[in-house]
Amino acid sequence: MRVGIVGLGIAGLRAAALLEAAGAEVSLFEARDRVGGRLHTVDKGYGVVYEAGGEWIDADHHRVLALLHEFNLGPDPRVGWPKRLCWRGKQTREDLMWNDALEDDLRVEAAAREMCRDLRQPPWENTAFEDLDNRRLGDFLREHTQSERGLWWVMAKYRSDEGEDPDRVGLLGWLVGFMHYLGREGEEMSAFRIPGGAGALCQQMALALGAEPNLNSPLRRVRQGPDGVELIFEHGKEKVDAVILTLPPPALERVVFEPALSTAKRCAIEASEMGRVVKICWQFREAWWRGDEWSGSMQCDGPIQQTWDGSMGTAPILSAYVCGDDSVIWQNERNPVLAGLREVTRYWPEAQELYVRGWMHDWTRDPYAMGGFAHLAPGYVLEHMKHIAPPDGRIHFAGEHTASWVGFIEGALESAERVVGEIVN
Ligand SMILES: Cc1cc2nc3c(=O)[nH]c(=O)nc-3n(C[C@H](O)[C@H](O)[C@H](O)COP(=O)(O)OP(=O)(O)OC[C@H]3O[C@@H](n4cnc5c(N)ncnc54)[C@H](O)[C@@H]3O)c2cc1C
Structure with missing residues (x-):
């Protein structure tokens, strides 16, 4: 059996490895000139x-x-935890959280835990909770907080996790994701990074495969017939017995299917929303943030939102990760790197003097992602979620947006296991 895999992010690479291990022949296609997709370690040398x-x-x-x-x-x-928190000119650390914000945080968590007790998996079976599905996470956070500072903190915390402002996230969708966290003790979040970089891991995964990836191959059209699937790329065609598409939903929307996908599937793809995410990374002569009981991690109420020590090599890098409405500010800046640096300088004046150069990565405008990662928008769970993952004949769908760990690398791997099970079984 010959299986085409289109999209060589970590979901596609993992699916390829599992299929090869199961004895299938795979053909690999990727639009970019590299594998890894939204896992992208940048190496500028030195x-x-x-x-x-x-x-x-x-x-x-x-x-x-x-x-x-x-x-x-x-x-x-x-490294770099606990985070420093900056709100209206005042600073503290995450482990020394202001009492009002801590109480609000605990109140939100307790309310979410309580609501999760009545929910079940898979998420779309919670048909009795249509009201939750139509509500926004932002409203829930407002309802369960009492202080302005607490509201800011929980909004910032969950925005970072969801990759989008809580007002764009559905409450039921968020709660079914929160169910993953119920057994946690507190230190699990962002515990590790991938040594050598996530991009290098993807390259190693590709090298370990028997098949060679076909890079620079954007898929345009998929023609499904009784005896196979024809994949039509910008340059050339390929016939396979079955195909796995790992494209993020907005990229999938641009592919033409003959015959058309079912209405339910098309609606699910269209309704699957991606967060607006940018990363800005600055190189400095010295890591001025290390030492002094701090290591670069900060959450602030300014439009830079969040920073951490992003150095993966010897050069000191400070990274900012901005989601939601604030990301648009940086997208519209003529020079977002310098404008962002000015913002960092408001908190730490030494940044200006030690700055070398920087880069912005705008995932919302990336032609093969068109967003950071998926979140479950209001109304999505009950109407659309069950239609996003199942196959349409010989066409199978994978990628983080099709998983229970929506948005995460873990979800991309989960989707690879599911889709390979569909094909092998
Ligand atoms: C800024 C940012 C920060 C993040 N932080 C974290 C984090 O800290 N932890 C975490 O777990 N997750 C994080 N994520 C999410 C994580 O990166 C993704 O969940 C994961 O990488 C998705 O993998 P995937 O294989 O499903 O999709 P992708 O990596 O997007 O792979 C899909 C592939 O399809 C290709 N493609 C698209 N269109 C076509 C086409 N027409 N033809 C052929 N190929 C096509 C793309 O180029 C891509 O290579 C973050 C994402 C971003 C953007």
Whole structure:
């Protein structure tokens, strides 16, 4: 059996490895000139290395940890915690959180835990909770907080996790994701990074395959017939017995299907929303943020939102990760790197003097992602979620947006396991 895999992010690469192990022949296609997709480690030479895309692994992301083990890589424990918090000119640390914000945080968590008790998996079976599906996470956070500072903190915290403002996230969708966190003890979030970079891991995964990836091959059209699937790329065609498409939903929307996909599938793809995410990374002569009881991690109420020490090589890099409405500010800036640096300088004047150069990665305008990662928008779970993953004949769908760990590297791997099961069984 010959299976085409289109999209060589980590979901496609993992699916290829599992299929080869099961004895299938695979043909690999990727629109970009590299594998890895939204895992992209940038190496500018001279030790200037940073993650432009996905970066952090939670301690209970068991598939990612097992994959690292397979490649003889031990996960890199995070540095730079606890975060510094800056709100209206006042500063503290996450472990010394202001009491009002801490109480609000605990109140939100307790309310979410309580609501999760009545929910079940799979998420779309919670038909009795249509009201939750139509509500926004932002409203829930407003309802369960009492202080302005607490509201700011929980909004910032969950925006970072969802990759989008809580007002664009559905409450039921968020709660079914929160169910993953119920057994956590507190230190699991962003516990590790991938040693050498997530991009290097993807390259190693590609090298370990028997099949060679066909890069620079954007898929335009999929023609499904009784005896196979024809894949039509910008340059050339390929006939396979079955295909796995791992394209993020907005990229999938641009592909033409003959015959058309079912209405339910098309609506699910259209309704699957991606967060607006940018990363800005600055190189400095010295890591002025190290020492002094701090290591670069900050959450602030300014439009730079969040920073951390992003250095993956010897050169000091400070990374900012901005989601939602604030990301649009940087997209519209003529020089977002310098404008962002000015913002960092408001908190730390030494940044200006030690600055060398910087880069912005705008995932919302990336032609093959068109967003950071998926979140479950209001109304999505009950109407659309069950239609996003199932196959349409010989066409199978994978990628983080089709998983229960929506948005995460873990979810991309989960989707690869599911889709290979569909084909092999
Ligand atoms: C800034 C940022 C920060 C993140 N932080 C984290 C984090 O800390 N932890 C975490 O777990 N996750 C994080 N994520 C999410 C994580 O990166 C993704 O969930 C994961 O990489 C998705 O993998 P995937 O294989 O499903 O999709 P992708 O990596 O997007 O792979 C899909 C592939 O399809 C290709 N493609 C698209 N269109 C076509 C076409 N027409 N023809 C052929 N190929 C096509 C793309 O080029 C891409 O290579 C982050 C993402 C971003 C952008």
